Amino acid sequence: MEEIIERKSNIKQTTNNWFKERISRFKPVIFLKKNFPVILFVFLFSLSIAIGIWNIKKYEILDIDGVQVDEKTTQVVEEYLKENVTGKNFFLVNSNNLSKALVEDLTYVKYANVSKLVPNKMVINLELYTPKFVALTGTDNCVLLSSESTLLEELCLDSEDISACCTEYVKESNFVFFKSEEVEISDISQGKKSLLIMNTVVKILKIVESFGDKVKEVYVENGVVDVIDEHGRIGRFSVTEDVTTQLARYFVTMGKVRHEGMKYSIIDVRFERPVVKN
Numbered sequence: 001m002e003e004i005i006e007r008k009s010n011i012k013q014t015t016n017n018w019f020k021e022r023i024s025r026f027k028p029v030i031f032l033k034k035n036f037p038v039i040l041f042v043f044l045f046s047l048s049i050a051i052g053i054w055n056i057k058k059y060e061i062l063d064i065d066g067v068q069v070d071e072k073t074t075q076v077v078e079e080y081l082k083e084n085v086t087g088k089n090f091f092l093v094n095s096n097n098l099s100k101a102l103v104e105d106l107t108y109v110k111y112a113n114v115s116k117l118v119p120n121k122m123v124i125n126l127e128l129y130t131p132k133f134v135a136l137t138g139t140d141n142c143v144l145l146s147s148e149s150t151l152l153e154e155l156c157l158d159s160e161d162i163s164a165c166c167t168e169y170v171k172e173s174n175f176v177f178f179k180s181e182e183v184e185i186s187d188i189s190q191g192k193k194s195l196l197i198m199n200t201v202v203k204i205l206k207i208v209e210s211f212g213d214k215v216k217e218v219y220v221e222n223g224v225v226d227v228i229d230e231h232g233r234i235g236r237f238s239v240t241e242d243v244t245t246q247l248a249r250y251f252v253t254m255g256k257v258r259h260e261g262m263k264y265s266i267i268d269v270r271f272e273r274p275v276v277k278n
Helices: 002-024 027-032 036-050 069-086 096-105 162-171 197-208 243-260
Strands: 058-063 109-117 121-128 131-137 142-145 151-154 174-182 215-221 224-227 234-238 267-270 275-277
Touching: 002 121, 036 197, 058 069, 058 151, 069 096, 069 121, 096 142, 109 151, 131 162, 142 162, 197 215, 197 234, 197 243
Parallel strands: 058 121, 131 174, 174 215, 234 267
Antiparallel strands: 109 121, 131 142, 142 151, 215 224, 224 234, 267 275
């Protein structure tokens, strides 16, 4: 009896060994053994994607120097990201494309650099435009412009008297007031808008303010630019004549005025011989 039981046991063991050997030679099993680490990685990675570990959730918004940007800008950028990026797969978001979109779609953003941090975070460094002008243009259109004259924001949209609202906005701020019925906002590159004449105005302001006089108001009418400083004194230029030549005249004239301690109300450099009025 014991011999019979032992023989049956040996037969069963032999059968099991044969079966295991056959299984071990089965091609799919051989493949699994050789590639188990890769297969395990793919499985776990696929599982992490399925449960949303790689979906973008966190943001850090800094300026170009790595310092936290102001609360208003942070809120605007976060709202944009929540609408266009949050929840998307980490690997499907292109950093360069997002940087370009931030510049084109957000008026205050001059330059953007996006870095991705695994598994679901983005660090966004921004260079922002600095507000400089409040402009009342055309048919009562009030806008906020940067120091480079880029359109940042439309103002007084809900006001019944846009002109009065725009003037009041300037009084409550420290911006330069610009007014002209002859100019309109134009499209420029990267989805931005600007007052093209402001390129000339910005050049004029740099020279005027280089003498320590803060400009408060700028008016353009019939091609004549009046730049009024904080003391109510006027520098008068023409947009139809060479601006570089006029700026050179202004620089020389102001040098003489300061040297001689002259008082003046208007310096008009539209002519070859600038006019200085008391």
